[in-house]
Structures are given as C-alpha cells and as structure tokens.
Amino acid sequence: MITAERKPMEELTECMKPFGRILLVGCNECVTVCAAGGRKEVGLLSSALQMHFMKENKPFEVKELTLERQCDPEYVEELAPHINQVDAVLSMACGCGVQEIARRYKEKPVFPAVNTKFMGASESQGVWAERCAGCGDCVLGITGGVCPIARCSKQLFNGPCGGSTNGKCEIDSSVDCAWQLIWDRLKALGKVDLYEENIAAKDWRTGRGGGPRKIIREDLAS
Amino acid sequence: MKTDSILEKILAAGHLAVTSECGPPRGALPNKVKEKAELLRGCVDAVNVTDNQTAMVRMSSLAACILLRQMGLNPILQMVTRDRNRLSMQSDILGAYSHNIDNMLCLSGDHPRFGDHPMAANVHDIDSVQFIEMVKTMRDEGKFQGGESIDGPPKMFIGAAANPFADPFELRVARLAKKAKAGVDFIQTQCIYNVDKFAKWMEGVRDRGLDRQVYILAGITPMKSAGMARYMKNKVPGMDVPDELVKRIAGVPKEKQAEEGIKICVETIEQCKEIKGVHGFHIMAIEWEQKVPEIVEKAGLLPRPSVN
Ligand code: SF4
Ligand code: SF4
Numbered sequence A: 001m002i003t004a005e006r007k008p009m010e011e012l013t014e015c016m017k018p019f020g021r022i023l024l025v026g027c028n029e030c031v032t033v034c035a036a037g038g039r040k041e042v043g044l045l046s047s048a049l050q051m052h053f054m055k056e057n058k059p060f061e062v063k064e065l066t067l068e069r070q071c072d073p074e075y076v077e078e079l080a081p082h083i084n085q086v087d088a089v090l091s092m093a094c095g096c097g098v099q100e101i102a103r104r105y106k107e108k109p110v111f112p113a114v115n116t117k118f119m120g121a122s123e124s125q126g127v128w129a130e131r132c133a134g135c136g137d138c139v140l141g142i143t144g145g146v147c148p149i150a151r152c153s154k155q156l157f158n159g160p161c162g163g164s165t166n167g168k169c170e171i172d173s174s175v176d177c178a179w180q181l182i183w184d185r186l187k188a189l190g191k192v193d194l195y196e197e198n199i200a201a202k203d204w205r206t207g208r209g210g211g212p213r214k215i216i217r218e219d220l221a222s
Numbered sequence B: 001m002k003t004d005s006i007l008e009k010i011l012a013a014g015h016l017a018v019t020s021e022c023g024p025p026r027g028a029l030p031n032k033v034k035e036k037a038e039l040l041r042g043c044v045d046a047v048n049v050t051d052n053q054t055a056m057v058r059m060s061s062l063a064a065c066i067l068l069r070q071m072g073l074n075p076i077l078q079m080v081t082r083d084r085n086r087l088s089m090q091s092d093i094l095g096a097y098s099h100n101i102d103n104m105l106c107l108s109g110d111h112p113r114f115g116d117h118p119m120a121a122n123v124h125d126i127d128s129v130q131f132i133e134m135v136k137t138m139r140d141e142g143k144f145q146g147g148e149s150i151d152g153p154p155k156m157f158i159g160a161a162a163n164p165f166a167d168p169f170e171l172r173v174a175r176l177a178k179k180a181k182a183g184v185d186f187i188q189t190q191c192i193y194n195v196d197k198f199a200k201w202m203e204g205v206r207d208r209g210l211d212r213q214v215y216i217l218a219g220i221t222p223m224k225s226a227g228m229a230r231y232m233k234n235k236v237p238g239m240d241v242p243d244e245l246v247k248r249i250a251g252v253p254k255e256k257q258a259e260e261g262i263k264i265c266v267e268t269i270e271q272c273k274e275i276k277g278v279h280g281f282h283i284m285a286i287e288w289e290q291k292v293p294e295i296v297e298k299a300g301l302l303p304r305p306s307v308n
Helices: A009-016 A039-055 A073-083 A095-104 A178-189 B006-012 B030-038 B061-070 B086-098 B128-141 B169-182 B195-207 B226-235 B243-250 B254-273 B289-298
Strands: A002-006 A021-027 A061-067 A088-091 A110-112 A114-124 A127-132 A172-176 B017-022 B046-049 B075-080 B103-107 B157-162 B186-191 B215-220 B278-283
Touching: A009 A039, A009 A088, A021 A039, A021 A073, A021 A095, A039 A061, A061 A073, A073 A095, A088 A095, A095 A110, A110 A114, A172 A178, B006 B017, B006 B278, B017 B030, B017 B215, B017 B289, B030 B061, B046 B061, B061 B075, B061 B086, B075 B086, B086 B128, B103 B128, B128 B157, B128 B169, B157 B169, B169 B195, B186 B278, B195 B215, B195 B254, B215 B254, B226 B243, B243 B254, B254 B278, B254 B289, B278 B289
Parallel strands: A021 A061, A021 A088, A088 A110, B017 B046, B017 B278, B046 B075, B075 B103, B103 B157, B157 B186, B186 B215, B215 B278
Antiparallel strands: A002 A114, A114 A127
C-alpha cells in the first residue's frame, strides 16, 4: 500500500490560517490502513485545528468527509455539493488523492495534510517499511522476492556492497541489508546459482526515467 | 596486453605492483594535489585519485588525475556510481583517456549519509558490477553502454574494490567472481588488519581460479594511533580490526604509536607476500602520504620496476 504520515501541526495551522471554512477530506484506502488519513484521523485533525484557531479567537469551521477512494474521479465527485461552501480543501489522502481534487475543482485551493512516503508493507503493529519503488519492470523473481531497488540503500542489482555488516546496511544498523535478505532467501530456495548471474544495467524507461507514466488497458478503456 | 597502462605491464611481467592514493583537496588549489602526489613519486607504480571520498565534495578526480598526469605520474581515476549517471560517467571516461589516463577504479561509493551533503540525491543509475561491464564494452567492443559505436574507444585498465571482511563472508568470493565475470582486470582490497581472514578469503579466490583472472592488490592502511585503530574498528562499516591489534598499538606510549603503526603495516605486507595470488599492494596512507616511501622501502618493495 501507499504509506503516509500526517504533517506537523504547525505546518497545517500555518497553511490553514488564511481560511475560515474548510473541507477536510479523508480516504478509506491506504491512508486508513496506515492510520494517517482515514475517518478517525480526519476527526482528530478537525478537532485539533478547531481548538487551535479557537485559542486564537479566529472563526474556523471544518466540514469533515471521508471518501471511499480519493484517487478515483467517481468518488471525488461526491465533494461537488460541498465545494462552494468552503474556502479551501485540506486532503488527508496520499498525493494522488490531493491531485485528483485539484484536477476536478479547479478554482478551489487544496492542501496536503499528509506527507506521502512510500509503497510498503506493515512489519508489525504501527511499523511500515518500504518494499517497492515502482520501477515498472519487476525483478523480484530473480532476487528471491526482495527488492534491490527499494530496499538496498545503493540500489545495487549485484550486491552486497562492502558495507554490509551482520545482516545490516552500512547506513544504519536498524536497516536490514537487502542483499543479505536476498542471499538468505536464495539459499532457502536452493537457488544460489541465481546469484552468480550478473544482472544487467537497468532500463529506467519503465520507471521514472521515462517521464510520467500511464497504463492504458484497451480492453477496459472507453 | 589489453591497454597501454604501465600498471598492467608491471602486473603482467609478474612484479608485485604498488599503488597508493591521493585524495584531492576540499578546494580549487592545484598545488595541494601536486604536493601530495609528489610525495609518492618513485615509490609507487600508480596513484588512485579518489572521487568525492566519504561522500564529501572535493576537487574532481578527473581534474586531479590530469594534474598528476602533467607531473609525469600515473593516476588511477576513481569513479563512484553515487554521483553520476551513465552518460556522465562515460563522458568523463572519454575525457580521462583523452588526457592519457588509462587506469580506473569502478566503485559504488559511500552513501551520502556519511558525508557533508547528506541531503543530496543518490544517483546509482548502474552498480559497480554493471559499471565494470560498461567500461569493458567501451574498451573491447568500442561501444557505448547504449549500444552505439565510439569513435576512438578509451582503453582503460579496469579496477574495482573488494572487501573480504564484509558480510556475509560466504558471498565475498562470489561477489569478486561477479566482478571478474563483468571483466575487471585488477582488484584493490579493503584495508587488511585481519590477515587470517584475508588468507581465508584468498583461499576461496584461488579455489575458483579468480587469482588467475584478476590481479589482486592487498589493501594496506597504516594506523597512526590507538585512537585511529579504535575508530576504524568501531565506526567504519565493513572494517575488521582485531582486538589484539588495537591492544598492541595502545600498548606503546602515545609518541611511539605512529612508529608501531608503520611496523604493523610492514609486517602485514610481509605476511601478505606469502599468500599465493596476491599480486601487489595498495597502500592507503590517508593524510599520511609522506610515510608511503618509508613503508614501501621497509617492505622491500623498492626500487619500483621500470617497464615500457
Ligand atoms: S523490482 Fe521494481 S516493481 Fe519489483 S518490487 Fe522492486 S521496484 Fe517494485
Ligand atoms: S549494506 Fe546492503 S542494503 Fe546497504 S547499501 Fe550495501 S548492499 Fe545495499
């Protein structure tokens, strides 16, 4: 899923300062799962903002709404009846959701309430870690199911570097060395011979190197 | 012979090669490069010029290599994949070769987190194994990485690093094999303090016949003090400094520690000479270049052979 973290309160109060009435919009998908911008967090942020501006004797009204999916035009349409009653929108969705609102409601300012972080998985209660960098040409099949792009600090396709120590990455002993994980998994699979093959230089056109990407599914597109 | 490199000739003739290192200055003063490099004249066969070493901005390796070349020294252009994409790397390689720089060292580089620009983007368009492959393709096939022909290919003698002491140990020979497969000509190892472990790694290297495919230069760094020994042991990723060594250097009075460090370093060279498959030494005397002639002399590596 896409992970996010709420921005610091000071940054949010600062960007909401010019406004008197806002729409605070959450999303029911990834940001709900990582507890950054679901219905619950919308409620909490709404109270916090109102409390803050009340202390400053500034009138501030918040209309709360949580959409099924903010990255989907169909659901973003649900904001239409409310949009003219507010000065601005504060979105608690990932960057995709914020941009969808900006695209649909051209004259309404929209602000991100969260910092979108990465595509990751939950490691344990309250801990999420990066897993995929969306390179557009997945190599997990030959790297033991561990991503060398998202999980190796140097993005090595033929690791490990000389800094790998006791299974940890040279940048920080709290970060697992991706190549130790890859090697352990290849051993468990009985596929150590895969390590001997040099992985060729990546064609980054499938990733961000090729510019903004789009998927067109002819069978679904109308 | 794959290149016109003097280093290649010395190695091919079966001599123990000696290389050392010159870290470019944190500024634009050419004399700083020249002064440091001058200390190494006559006692080494080639001089590595580091590329933004420890992720700190310094004068470019290419510019400093050119200065060395102008002094009649034989530079090894170090290049890291951290700071440049493949276009930039290849253009610098062409530029280097146009100045008769014909040795290079392909590295991934320390992470920016360790340097003075931790906020910088990491490039890593290619990794060090792919880098070796790229330089070899440029040299042997006369082709850019993108596939088009080069008008005047750079004939680089290709080096890379190997760290016998990083983890997992069982992969360390295999990783060298990957570099050999990619076409590396010579290897400079991480600083050796744990000779037993290095010998064990070399055994693995010989078992796979890699010592006959690539020249292996054993990495040697003299320690100036017990403080430096402790720092190397505890703070430098992938460094193996045995406790006995720290104890030995800490056991002599402060003013004698540097001398003891040199002694240890010479002993290490002597021990490594006995290990089959070692083709020479890479002496990295960091900010202590003036000691290189003494080390080389005491280790019986003088005079340097002349080849043409
Ligand atoms: S290889 Fe690419 S697609 Fe696969 S997990 Fe890594 S970044 Fe994602
Ligand atoms: S220590 Fe492991 S994860 Fe970290 S940069 Fe090196 S190979 Fe990659």
